[in-house]
Amino acid sequence: AILEVNGNLSCRCAKTTSEYISPKKYESIEIRPVGSSCRRTEIIIKLRPSGKVCVNPEAPWVKKLLKRIASTKKK
């Protein structure tokens, strides 16, 4: 196993992508806030039919996505 430079041994993402992923392609978004196990926020998108991808929490489209979810109103 490769040790990560900053000692964040329980981080899930070795690298992240900032590339846009269409909502049609994923079924869920997992957010792992900064905590004792990993000293950075991690956002992992579960693709369908299978696979997971780590996205850059600072990518503009990721921020927009979270803001959109946060501002959803019930009809």
Add this chain to the structure above:
Amino acid sequence: AILEVNGNLSCRCAKTTSEYISPKKYESIEIRPVGSSCRRTEIIIKLRPSGKVCVNPEAPWVKKLLKRIASTKKK
């Protein structure tokens, strides 16, 4: 099994809580946007050391949490 009223058979949350959960108590947040399998946004918080809880996506603290993550800047 109990069928849900609105026919959303693949939804994960039968009910949600709006009660505040301290960030210390959870390790990740899973967001399931509206999709073919469930016609409402679902937010599931994974507690530590174990357990999962569905939270109300419209609870003010949940919205604030997502906005905070969306506006995180790298130091």
